[in-house]
Amino acid sequence: xxxxxxxPVQTNPRRIVVPKAKxxxxxxxxxxxxxxxxxxxxxxxxxxxxxxGRSTQIARxxxxxxxxxxxxxxxxxxxxxxxxxxxxxxxAGNILSRTTFSxxxxxxxxxxxxxxxxxxxxxxMMVLADRYIxxxxxxxxxxxxxxxxxxxxxxxxVVPDAVFYLNVAPEELVERNFAxxxxxxxxxxxxDLGLSRDMxxxxxxxxxxxxxxxxxxxxxxxxxxxxxxxxxxEINIELRKRIESVLAGK
Amino acid sequence: xxNGVWMKTFAELGFPGRLIAVEGLDGSGKSTQIYLLKRWLExxxxxxxxxxxxxxxxxxxATSKGKxxxxxxxxTFSxxxxxxxxxxxxxxxVPLLRAGYIVxxxxxxxxxxxxxxxxxxxxxxxxxxxxxxxxxxxxxxFKASLEVSLHRILEGRPALKYFEAGMDLHLSTDPYESxxxxxxxxxxxxxxxxxxxxxxxxxxxxxxxAQQAIVRDLVAAKVNLKEYKLHKPIPLP
Numbered sequence: 140x141x142x143x144x145x146x147p148v149q150t151n152p153r154r155i156v157v158p159k160a161k162x163x164x165x166x167x168x169x170x171x172x173x174x175x176x177x178x179x180x181x182x183x184x185x186x187x188x189x190x191x192g193r194s195t196q197i198a199r200x201x202x203x204x205x206x207x208x209x210x211x212x213x214x215x216x217x218x219x220x221x222x223x224x225x226x227x228x229x230x231a232g233n234i235l236s237r238t239t240f241s242x243x244x245x246x247x248x249x250x251x252x253x254x255x256x257x258x259x260x261x262x263x264m265m266v267l268a269d270r271y272i273x274x275x276x277x278x279x280x281x282x283x284x285x286x287x288x289x290x291x292x293x294x295x296x297v298v299p300d301a302v303f304y305l306n307v308a309p310e311e312l313v314e315r316n317f318a319x320x321x322x323x324x325x326x327x328x329x330x331d332l333g334l335s336r337d338m339x340x341x342x343x344x345x346x347x348x349x350x351x352x353x354x355x356x357x358x359x360x361x362x363x364x365x366x367x368x369x370x371x372x373e374i375n376i377e378l379r380k381r382i383e384s385v386l387a388g389k
Numbered sequence: 390x391x392n393g394v395w396m397k398t399f400a401e402l403g404f405p406g407r408l409i410a411v412e413g414l415d416g417s418g419k420s421t422q423i424y425l426l427k428r429w430l431e432x433x434x435x436x437x438x439x440x441x442x443x444x445x446x447x448x449x450x451a452t453s454k455g456k457x458x459x460x461x462x463x464x465t466f467s468x469x470x471x472x473x474x475x476x477x478x479x480x481x482x483v484p485l486l487r488a489g490y491i492v493x494x495x496x497x498x499x500x501x502x503x504x505x506x507x508x509x510x511x512x513x514x515x516x517x518x519x520x521x522x523x524x525x526x527x528x529x530x531f532k533a534s535l536e537v538s539l540h541r542i543l544e545g546r547p548a549l550k551y552f553e554a555g556m557d558l559h560l561s562t563d564p565y566e567s568x569x570x571x572x573x574x575x576x577x578x579x580x581x582x583x584x585x586x587x588x589x590x591x592x593x594x595x596x597x598x599a600q601q602a603i604v605r606d607l608v609a610a611k612v613n614l615k616e617y618k619l620h621k622p623i624p625l626p
């Protein structure tokens with residue numbers, strides 16, 4: 140898509156809005172020595188399967204937010220300096236069992252939480268997270284790990300200001316994944332679960348299980364479910380509206 | 390105890406194997422004692438396995454990178470060690486215990502409970518993370534005085550590593566002083582855990598032989614050793 144085709148971004152300096160603060164909290168016991176009242180900024184999470192349009196939407200939100208005068212910082216899964224390389228090796232070899240994998244991802248998350256997310260919020264920035272603890276929890280729940288255990292583990296996480304779940308039907312995700320990568324991903328197809336030896340079949344089954352788990356988590360974690368079948372513009376307009384109300388402290 | 394529920398031992402969970410763990414400060418003599426216990430069991434032709442803390446290469450890389458660059462916070466330190474433990478637990482300990490071995494562990498989850506709590510992680514959080522692991526069937530705690538333990542470790546003036554000395558806690562700028570304070574706090578945690586988790590407390594200030602006699606007596610009383618005889622190999626034709 141060419142730049143000119145996109146919906147315009149705000150560039151009028153008079154219309155820059157200083158975000159209103161809201162009290163913050165951790166989901167559980169938090170991070171030792173971290174005073175939650177010192178955290179400003181806003182934490183905005185975009186969740187959804189591969190091919191749901193997360194990165195497109197985040198790229199546009201960053202552009203829009205910066206146009207509106209907000210400093211942004213981005214985080215995502217498996218990007219920590221501490222363990223991201225090792226996680227890639229582990230995924231390539233399929234050699235770790237589920238609790239180990241889960242804790243490895245949690246380590247990666249904790250590292251980014253403490254080194255990017257919390258410092259970003261403390262500096263009053265807009266932190267855009269390309270997935271958050273929910274994806275990690277859902278993956279583990281589908282693999283049979285215990286909800287109470289996961290809640291305790293991710294009690295270190297700070298509660299975001301908004302969580303958007305881009306909902307796209309598995310059948311549509313298949314097409315988008317083929318169009319993008321010409322193949323399905325081993326992990327995104329849940330091949331480690333033995334749902335089916337046929338990758339296509341496994342992908343559909345796995346993504347349906349994931350969608351069901353996300354809906355179950357929604358009751359607890361209050362995500363906004365966004366219809367991801369629409370055009371990128373339509374979706375982005377909805378996200379902007381919702382983020383504007385977050386910035387207004389609502 | 391986690392969320393008001395006692396974590397179960399391997400025996401209570403119906404595993405045929407038994408796990409015996411030793412805990413105590415560095416320099417408490419626990420490694421000597423578990424080695425002697427292992428030899429005693431082996432010499433009776435029992436199925437015994439001594440589990441050393443050999444991390445998988447993968448986890449080892451991440452851990453050493455974090456440690457070398459001093460990149461770890463209390464939470465990431467705790468999580469990376471929990472990952473390492475989970476790997477060893479799922480790939481080594483559980484299969485051995487399913488196969489009916491007596492597994493001897495030099496340190497178990499209590500090491501993490503003590504160390505991470507001293508670093509400032511909430512105890513309930515750390516215990517919650519490790520509750521995927523069953524409780525040992527026996528835990529020996531070698532209770533040596535702090536001075537004795539420190540003397541054994543520090544007499545050669547070894548080069549203490551950053552995290553090992555607890556330097557990340559900023560207790561002192563001198564690594565040796567930092568180590569002393571750090572070990573003292575860990576000892577306090579061990580003492581507090583010893584009733585909570587039914588540690589079998591061994592006075593580690595006694596002679597080696599006196600301690601080993603108690604350890605062997607307790608093991609014989611609590612584990613039906615006859616059940617763990619190695620199967621005689623089928624003779625070749």
